[in-house]
Every structure is written in structure tokens, then in C-alpha cells.
Amino acid sequence: MTFNRRTFLGGSVAAAAALKSPSLLAAGHEKPRVVVIGGGPGGATAARYIAKDSEGKIDVTLVEPSRTYFTCFFSNLYLGGFKEMDELAHTYGALAMGGVNVVHDWAIDVNAEASNVTLAGGDVLPYDKLIISPGIDFIDDSVPGWSIAAQNAMPHAYKAGSQTELLKAQIMAMREGGTFAMVAPPNPFRCPPGPYERVSMVAHTLKKTNPTAKIIIADPKEKFSKMALFQEGWADHYAGMIDWIGPEFGGGNVSVDPRAMTVTIDGEITQVDVCNVIPAQKAGRIAEIAGVTDGNWAPVNPTDMSSRANPDIYVLGDSAQQGDMPKSGFSANSQAKVCANAVRGALTGSRVFPAKYSNTCWSLIDTNDGVKVGATYEPTEEKIAKVDGFISQTGEDDATRRATYEESVGWYSGITADIFG
Amino acid sequence: MRPFRPYPLVLAAILAASSGAAEGLGDAEKGAALFEQCKGCHMVGDGARDRIGPHLNGIFGRRAGTQDGFAYSASMTRAGMDGLVWTAETLDAYIENPRALVSKTRMSYRGMKDAQDRADLLAYLRRHSDSPADIPEAEPTARPTDHDLDPAILALEGDAEYGEYLATECLTCHRADGSAMGIPSITHWPAEDFVVAMHAYKSKLRPHPVMQMMAGRLSAEEIAALAAYFGNID
Numbered sequence: 001m002t003f004n005r006r007t008f009l010g011g012s013v014a015a016a017a018a019l020k021s022p023s024l025l026a027a028g029h030e031k032p033r034v035v036v037i038g039g040g041p042g043g044a045t046a047a048r049y050i051a052k053d054s055e056g057k058i059d060v061t062l063v064e065p066s067r068t069y070f071t072c073f074f075s076n077l078y079l080g081g082f083k084e085m086d087e088l089a090h091t092y093g094a095l096a097m098g099g100v101n102v103v104h105d106w107a108i109d110v111n112a113e114a115s116n117v118t119l120a121g122g123d124v125l126p127y128d129k130l131i132i133s134p135g136i137d138f139i140d141d142s143v144p145g146w147s148i149a150a151q152n153a154m155p156h157a158y159k160a161g162s163q164t165e166l167l168k169a170q171i172m173a174m175r176e177g178g179t180f181a182m183v184a185p186p187n188p189f190r191c192p193p194g195p196y197e198r199v200s201m202v203a204h205t206l207k208k209t210n211p212t213a214k215i216i217i218a219d220p221k222e223k224f225s226k227m228a229l230f231q232e233g234w235a236d237h238y239a240g241m242i243d244w245i246g247p248e249f250g251g252g253n254v255s256v257d258p259r260a261m262t263v264t265i266d267g268e269i270t271q272v273d274v275c276n277v278i279p280a281q282k283a284g285r286i287a288e289i290a291g292v293t294d295g296n297w298a299p300v301n302p303t304d305m306s307s308r309a310n311p312d313i314y315v316l317g318d319s320a321q322q323g324d325m326p327k328s329g330f331s332a333n334s335q336a337k338v339c340a341n342a343v344r345g346a347l348t349g350s351r352v353f354p355a356k357y358s359n360t361c362w363s364l365i366d367t368n369d370g371v372k373v374g375a376t377y378e379p380t381e382e383k384i385a386k387v388d389g390f391i392s393q394t395g396e397d398d399a400t401r402r403a404t405y406e407e408s409v410g411w412y413s414g415i416t417a418d419i420f421g
Numbered sequence: 422m423r424p425f426r427p428y429p430l431v432l433a434a435i436l437a438a439s440s441g442a443a444e445g446l447g448d449a450e451k452g453a454a455l456f457e458q459c460k461g462c463h464m465v466g467d468g469a470r471d472r473i474g475p476h477l478n479g480i481f482g483r484r485a486g487t488q489d490g491f492a493y494s495a496s497m498t499r500a501g502m503d504g505l506v507w508t509a510e511t512l513d514a515y516i517e518n519p520r521a522l523v524s525k526t527r528m529s530y531r532g533m534k535d536a537q538d539r540a541d542l543l544a545y546l547r548r549h550s551d552s553p554a555d556i557p558e559a560e561p562t563a564r565p566t567d568h569d570l571d572p573a574i575l576a577l578e579g580d581a582e583y584g585e586y587l588a589t590e591c592l593t594c595h596r597a598d599g600s601a602m603g604i605p606s607i608t609h610w611p612a613e614d615f616v617v618a619m620h621a622y623k624s625k626l627r628p629h630p631v632m633q634m635m636a637g638r639l640s641a642e643e644i645a646a647l648a649a650y651f652g653n654i655d
Contacts, residue, residue: 049589187555225556324553324562330593337589353586354566356638358593360631361557373557374631376638378443378566385443385563386553388637390630407594407631410603414594 031059032347035117035127037107037286039064041071042133042316042332044095044419049340051099057348061101061125063117066161067091069420072191073329074412075160077364079168080201081208088160094421110290112310129343132292133316133332134284135159136190139296142280143183144255153258154275157198158190170274171205177212178273181263183254184219185278188297190318190327192225193373195278197363200230203238204366215242216272218265220252225326226363226373232394233365283319297321302379303355304342305335314339323383324375331359333415355379362408368398370405444564445544446509447537452545455538462528465549474528480507481550481560485523496525508560512546513539565638579642584650587643590635597654608654615648 036047039062047062054060070088077083092102103125109118110130117125138148138156146154157167171180180202184195199215206213215238224230234242245251250266256277263270282296292298292307298315299308300322307313316339317332325331338355345352360374375389392404456465462474469476475491486493486501493501500523505511515522516539518532533539551559591607599608607615621627622636623644639647 187552192555192557221555223551223556225558324559326554326557333593334590341586341589351582351586353583356587356590358590358635359557360594372631374634375553375557375561376565376634378563378638380443380445380563382445383562385445386559386561387443387563387565388561388634389553389558390634391558406603408603410601411594413602414592414596414604417596417598418589418592 029126031057032128033059033126034061034129034131034343034347035125036060036062036131036133037110037117038133038135038284038317039066039069039092039095039102040133040135040317040332041073041329041415041419042318042336043131044069044092045333045336046131046133046314046316046340046343047100048095048098048419048421049337050344051095053340053350054344054348056099058344059101060099061103062092062095063103063105063107063119063125064092065104065106067104070160070164071329071412071416072158072160072194075157075164076194076198076201078164079157079171079198080204080364082201082364082367085165090416090420092420098421107286108289110286110313112291112313115312127312128347129312129314130290131314131316131339131343132284132287132290132298132319133336134286134319136281136318136327137283137285138279139282142186143277146183146256146258146277146279150256150258153261154256154277156278157276158194158278158281167274167276171202172209174206174210174213174273176210177214178210179270180206180213180215180274181270181272181276182215182217183256183263183275183277183279184217184221184224184251186220186252186280188327189278189281191361192326192328193230193361193363195219196224196226196230197365198276199242200233200238200363200365203234203241206241207238213241216263216265216270217242217244218251218254218263219244219246220254222247225361226371226391228394229371229392230363230365233369233371237366237369281318283315287315287319293319294321302382302384305339306342314343323377323380324386325357325359325377325384326361328359328361330361330415331357333419334358355384357384360411362404362411364405364408368402368405370401370408371396372404372408443566446547446562446564447540447542447544449541449544449548451538452541452543455533455542456545458533459530459542465546469549477546478549479551480512480546481509482558483507485511494523494525494527496523497527509543509547509564512543516542579645579649581646581649581653583643584646584648587639587647588650588654591647591651594631599654608651610648610652612645612648612652615651616644619644619647 036043047060051060069090096102106120107117108120155163155167157163253266255264283298287293287298292309298319300315300320305314316335318327334357344350357377362372364370371392373391375386377384378387465477469478471491475488484501485505486497516533519526519528553559594604595607599606619636622632625633
């Protein structure tokens with residue numbers, strides 16, 4: 001190699017001096033300011049990394065309405081009786097101690113011209129860079145008959161917390177031999193294997209408490225994530241209990257009546273006892289208010305997660321339309337670290353490294369029967385593209401499946417420490 | 422311990438210029454035009470059905486010769502039984518010269534010799550297969566960048582600061598405090614042990630699908646940087 005480090009750097013010193021100092025970005029105020037909206041795996045990770053790695057050179061404010069955050073990932077394990085709610089609960093004290101200014105309030109407006117965020121409480125937060133990571137909202141009328149007003153009769157339980165507890169209580173109170181129905185969402189949606197892990201966990205609970213109960217899933221999709229693995233597991237562990245109704249049999253033509261507790265699939269009315277409606281999804285509303293959405297999602301640049309509509313706004317996690325990465329907590333956490341590196345570089349001139357993204361989704365089918373799918377991703381001109389991947393195989397031995405489950409428990413502990421400090 | 426600190430701005434500029442360029446499969450619009458050559462026998466897209474050849478919706482990730490209801494040659498059926506799955510790599514080889522991959526295939530096509538044309542055609546076909554965002558196990562849509570070839574990265578040998586950035590990916594599962602529950606500790610290893618282990622994953626000698634995948638895209642310098650960082654982590 002003729003292009004060695006010495007000549008490479010020596011020849012570039014003049015160029016460095018000619019570059020505009022990034023500290024000018026903070027002109028008119030002391031330090032550059034970053035505001036992060038949303039304290040989940042995307043937002044909390046980004047806030048934590050920027051504060052930690054900038055060592056006080058950047059003011060970081062995190063806006064999150066909840067004082068306690070319940071992770072959506074592993075909330076199915078609560079339905080299965082493998083986790084308690086308090087094991088899914090995380091607070092923001094460690095972030096605050098790490099230098100993040102944590103504000104428990106709702107962001108209700110973003111003024112991109114003036115570069116500030118207005119909170120429900122009336123405060124206005126100016127920013128140099130804004131990171132939006134609000135998760136999902138539901139598309140109105142995507143399941144005819146269902147609305148947010150009916151979410152107690154037919155819970156979505158797709159934002160973890162009170163809804164998850166409610167769904168569990170309804171499952172436990174089901175009459176003997178009753179029917180649990182799930183209305184599964186169309187693509188793209190948060191956590192592709194989530195609905196099917198949920199069915200597995202509901203079946204695990206019912207097998208113990210109510211073994212003659214039935215589960216039906218109305219699904220608009222021909223295929224779903226880990227389909228062969230789940231179907232194998234359902235046949236092995238819950239034979240005769242689960243009926244998956246795909247689009248070929250009308251699973252995409254569904255309406256509900258929350259008062260009568262009926263589900264109508266392709267014109268056929270079924271009386272059900274518990275109904276878990278997971279509606280079609282879109283970016284959290286604040287992304288639309290900030291003017292960075294195009295249709296249901298917010299398109300981003302694959303190298304750093306900056307919005308294609310506004311270079312000072314970054315969008316992470318479920319709300320982002322980035323390409324091949326599934327909408328998952330792992331993805332959001334991975335994107336947040338790339339984004340944090342880029343934002344810090346833009347504001348303080350710190351080194352910016354090439355983006356590398358990854359994701360792994362573990363799912364639990366039954367006790368010690370864990371499966372996983374994962375992939376690595378890189379930016380291309382067009383999108384974040386998948387470059388490599390793996391998936392658990394059908395017919396794996398018990399030891400492998402147990403190790404996969406134990407690994408997922410270790411991962412939960414690792415990623416929540418990485419997100420919340 | 423930071424053995425070497427390059428001028429941050431220069432490096433950031435060089436890295437920004439050289440990054441962001443994993444190789445996509447090709448140009449799907451050009452591929453759509455190239456598909457004209459295939460249309461005599463194959464359909465793809467909404468409403469596609471089998472004709473002289475099978476329809477090509479969902480071709481990526483499908484085992485060869487397994488489209489329901491299509492009568493394949495014995496040769497294609499055997500290829501599927503032997504384990505041939507259609508991926509960017511196998512489709513590329515098949516389209517280049519069908520008989521090289523499946524000797525007595527009924528596909529009477531001489532082959533597309535230009536690699537860029539094949540990449541464009543595959544990018545077009547890829548649009549009609551599963552999206553990894555919806556089904557994470559779907560086939561890759563790009564080829565990984567080889568960071569060994571990036572001179573700016575080569576300049577970072579054993580660099581703990583770069584290692585700290587790379588380590589953020591490890592810390593999604595492994596604990597910075599060195600505790601181990603279901604996932605092993607990777608802190609305070611002798612550098613040599615760390616490097617040897619990572620290269621064993623990279624070459625797929627050491628089993629574990631996640632680690633093979635993660636190590637698989639790390640260059641030797643990146644592994645050295647990680648070893649430097651985790652070896653001296655606070």
C-alpha cells in the first residue's frame with residue numbers, strides 16, 4: 001500500500017484548516033443543543049450516547065411523557081407468565097445522572113423554521129438537531145368497527161403497559177372453552193414476529209388455565225416472519241388449539257363489533273370472548289407534525305437516519321422508512337447509535353464512522369423453546385439494505401432451543417442497560 | 422490508552438466520502454427493461470401466473486423446482502432436492518449460464534453475459550419478493566462492503582476510539598460491566614484471545630449464527646480495534 005497513514009494525514013492538514021469549524025453551529029448560545037422526542041429504544045439510546053460521548057459538550061434534552069417505560073419487546077412473555085410487568089418497567093434516573101435533561105411532557109409541535117419544539121406544558125425547546133423516535137400510531141378505521149374508544153373491549157396491547165395488563169386479565173377471565181381472536185396487522189408493522197409470538201404465549205397460558213379454549217387469527221398476509229417455525233411449534237405444543245386464517249380464506253376481510261364481541265371474517269360472524277385487535281400502523285403523529293413524513297412513514301437517509309425532508313431532523317425506529325430493517329426495538333437501538341455518532345460529529349467535529357446496522361428478533365414459542373432471526377444491514381444509495389442474515393431452523397434439538405431462549409433473556413438485560421443506562 | 426489520534430475533521434471528511442456505499446443489487450428500472458427478454462416465458466408482478474416458465478413472484482429464497490403446480494424438468498427438481506435455493510448469488514450464476522448450474526434445465530436461454538445487466542435484472546425481480554422489513558428472514562438486497570479495502574479504516578489499526586464506536590453494536594447484547602447472563606462476557610480479554618476468537622467466527626469455524634454474522638463483516642483492523650477497546654474498558 002503506497003497510501004500510508006503518514007502521507008494520508010500530512011497531505012490533508014491544509015484541507016482540515018480550511019473546513020468551517022462545526023462549533024459555529026452553536027453561534028448565539030453556549031453549547032449545541034439536541035432535543036430527542038420519545039424515550040424508547042431509539043430516543044433513549046440516542047440521548048444517552050450523545051450525552052455520554054460528548055462529555056458535556058452538547059446539551060441533550062429527552063422529551064418523554066411516561067415516567068415509567070414498559071418495553072414492548074418481552075411483553076408477550078408477560079402474557080405467557082414468563083415475566084412480571086415490573087420486569088418490563090424502566091425509569092429514566094440513570095439517563096438523568098448521565099447528563100440527559102429528562103423532561104416528562106408531550107411534544108405537541110415542531111417548528112422546523114424556528115428550530116424549536118413546543119411541549120404540552122407550554123415550554124418551548126430550541127434545538128440545533130432534533131431526533132424524533134415516537135414509535136407507532138394506529139391508522140384510523142383500518143379495522144372497521146374498531147377505534148381507540150373501543151380499546152378496552154378489544155385491546156391492541158401493541159404499546160406495552162396498561163393495555164398488556166388488560167389483555168392478560170381478559171385471557172385469565174375467559175370462560176371455559178372460549179375463543180381468543182386476534183386481528184393481525186398488514187405490513188409494515190412493529191415487530192414482525194410479535195403477533196405470532198403473542199399467539200404462542202396466549203396458547204401457553206390457556207393450555208394451563210383453559211385447555212379447551214380456541215385461538216383464531218385473522219391475517220391479511222400470506223406469509224409472516226418465522227412462519228415455518230411458529231407453525232411447527234404450534235403443531236408440537238398446542239395441537240388443535242390455533243386456527244390461522246390467511247387471506248386465501250378471508251383473513252384480510254375483517255370487521256369487529258366491540259359491543260357484541262363479534263368478529264366478522266369474510267362475511268361469517270363469530271362470537272368471541274377475547275379479541276386482540278392490532279390495527280394497521282403509521283409513524284407517531286409528531287413525525288407528521290414535524291413535516292418529515294411522506295404517506296404513513298418518515299423517509300430517512302440511510303447513512304445517518306437524517307430525514308430526507310429536513311437535514312436537522314433525524315427519525316429513528318418504527319417511524320422511520322429506511323429500507324430493509326424490520327421495525328423492532330433492536331433496530332431502533334442500532335439506528336440510534338449510528339445517529340448519535342453522526343449528530344455528535346456534525347455538532348462538535350468528532351469522528352464520524354461508517355454506518356453499520358444490525359437486528360436480531362428472538363421469539364418464545366413455549367417453555368425453553370426459543371427461536372431467532374437476525375441480519376446485518378448497510379447503507380446503499382437507495383436505502384438501508386440487508387447484507388447478511390440467519391434464522392433458526394425447524395427441527396432443532398431441545399438444547400439449542402433452550403440456549404436460544406437463555407440468550408434472549410441475556411439480550412433483554414443487555415439492551416435495556418444499553419438503552420436506559 | 423489511545424495510541425494514535427488522527428486529525429478528527431480530516432478523517433470525518435474522508436470517512437463521510439468513502440462510507441455509505443454498500444453495493445445494491447443493481448438498477449431496477451434498467452432491470453425492468455431487460456426483463457423484456459424473459460417475458461416470452463415468465464411473468465412477474467401483480468396477477469402473474471405460470472406460463473412456459475414458472476411465475477417469478479417470491480423467487481428470492483425459494484428452493485429450486487418447488488413452485489406449486491409447475492411441471493419442472495427432472496434436472497431442476499433434482500437441483501432443488503440437492504439444496505439449491507434461489508438467492509442473488511445463485512440466480513446470478515443461473516442467469517449468466519443456465520446450464521452451468523442446472524445441466525438439463527428446460528430454460529432455453531443462452532445466458533446474460535454482462536454482470537451489470539444481471540445485477541439490474543435481479544434488482545427488478547427482487548421487487549417482487551419478500552421485503553426484509555416485513556419478513557426479516559427474506560434474502561439480502563445488497564452485498565456487504567469490504568472495509569478491508571477502505572484506506573481510511575486501514576489507518577485506524579488497533580484504534581480504541583474506533584473500537585468504542587464499533588463496540589456499541591456488541592453492547593446491544595453483551596454487558597459493558599462484564600457480567601454474563603445467557604450471553605458471555607467479552608471484557609478484559611487478552612487482545613490475542615479476542616482477535617483469534619473473532620476470526621474463528623468470521624471464518625465460520627466457530628459455531629453461533631449471530632456471532633458468525635457480526636464478525637463476518639468486521640475487517641481485521643476493526644477486530645483489532647474492538648480488542649483494544651474491550652481489553653481496556655473501564
